[in-house]
Amino acid sequence: MNFDIKSAMMIASLLTLCVGASLSFAASRYPAQLRTAMRIWIGGLLIEALALLSAVPRGDGWDGPFAIILTNTMYVLSYAVMGRAVEHFANRPPSRAPLLLVALTFVILCLFTLAWPAPRWRITFDTLPIVLLQLGVARAVMLGRERLRPAERLTGSLFIACAALALLRGLTELFGPMLGLADFRPTVLTLVLVSSSILPMLGTIGFMLMCGDRMNDDLTRLAMTDPLTGVHNRRTLARMADHEIDAALQEGRPLSLLAIDVDHFKRINDAFGHDSGDEALLGLVRLMRESLAVDAPLSRIGGEEFAVLLPGVSELEACVLAEYLRQHVASALLSSNGHPLRLTVSVGVASIDAETRDLRALLRNADRALYAAKHNGRNRCVAHSSLAPTPALGMGTAARA
Secondary structure, three states, rough: OOOHHHHHHHHHHHHHHHHHHHHHHHHOOHHHHHHHHHHHHHHHHHHHHHHHHHHHHOOEEEEEHHHHHHHHHHHHHHHHHHHHHHHHHOOOOOOOOOHHHHHHHHHHHHHHHHOOHHHHHHHHHHHHHHHHHHHHHHHHHHOOOOOHHHHHHHHHHHHHHHHHHHHHHHHHHHHHHOOOOOHHHHHHHHHHHHHHHHHHEEEHHHHHHHHHEEEEEEEHHOOOOOOOOOOOHHHHHHHHHHHHHHHHHHHHHOOOEEEEEEEEHHHHHHOOHHHHHHHHHHHHHHHHHHHHOOOOEEEEEOOOEEEEEOOOOOHHHHHHHHHHHHHHHOOEEEEEEEEEEEEEEEEEEEEOOOOOOOOOHHHHHHHHHHHHHHHHOOOOOOEEHOOOOOOOOHHHHHHHH
C-alpha cells in the first residue's frame, strides 16, 4: 500500500481546521486573559492549516512562485502568532522578533523565488526563521518555570521536535547534493510535511491543557484567598494551622497567633459608605504586611477581623511584633475616597501550650485577649497569658464589643 502524502496532508489540514474551529467555541468558557490567549493560538493554528492545505500539490497552476511565497509566509506567520499567544498567556509584553523573522522569511522567499530562482537555497535559508520561531514558541512555553508541568513539557517538546525536523530538512537541502544524499531528500520532505501537519495540532492540545492548569490554579487561589484583600481566608488559615501546629508540637517549637480587629470600623461604613470601608481594609492590609515578615501568613477571618499565624515565635516575641504592628497602623494616615482616615487596631496574642493544641483553642484564647484589649480601651495589645482564668468567648465576640 503506497503512502499518499497528498491525501494525508489534506486530511490533517482539514482536521486541524475543525479542531481550531471547535476550540474557538470552547474558549468562550475560559476567563478573559486565557480566552484571548487561546483564540490567538487558534488563529495561528488555522493560519498554519491553511498554509499546509495550500501546499498540497494540485496540478492546477497553483504551484507557481507567488503561491510558494504566500504559502511559506503564512506557515512562518502561524508560529509567530502562536508565540504571541504564549506571551499573552504568560502576561508578557509582545516581542517584535517574531514579526521580524516573518519579514525576513518573506524577503528570502522573494529573493530565491522571483529575483534569483533557486529552490535549494530558498529552502536552506528559509529554514532558519522557521527553526527560530518554533524554538521561540518552545522557549516561551518553558521560560521562567522552575518545575515544568506535563502540559508545558508536552507542548514545548513538540515544538522542539518541529524545529529539529525543519533543521534536518534545511541541512539535507544544503549538504545533500555534496554528500550524495539526493535520494534522501524526498523522504525528509515527506517526514517534515506530515509532522508539520500533526505536531502543531498535538501542541495545541498541550496548550489547551496549559490553559486548563492555569484556570484550575486560579480557582484554587480564589478558594484560598479573600476576594477583597487578597490575603488568606479562614479556610486556608485552618489548613496551614493544622500542619504548623502538629509540627510545632512534635518538635517542641513555639507557635503563636495574633487576632487583629479594627477599632470602631462600623463608624467608617456608616460615615463614608461600604466602598470607603473596603478601601480602608485594603490600606490596613498594606500596613500590616509592611509590619510583618514577608512569609508571615496573614488571613482575613471576618468582616474586619484578621489573624496572623507565627510558627517558631513565642508569645513574648509575638507581643513585640503585635505592638510594632499596632503602632505602625496607628501612626499611618490613610485616604478613603478622598477622606483622610486614621485606623487603630486591637490585638490579642496567644500561643500553643499543654492545653492549647489546635487552632480552635488557639483562636479562642486569642479572642479572649482581643476582647480584653477592646474592653480596656482599644488600640492596644493583650497577651492571653496575662489574663485571669475566665470562661472562654467564641471567636467574633470581640468584633461586636
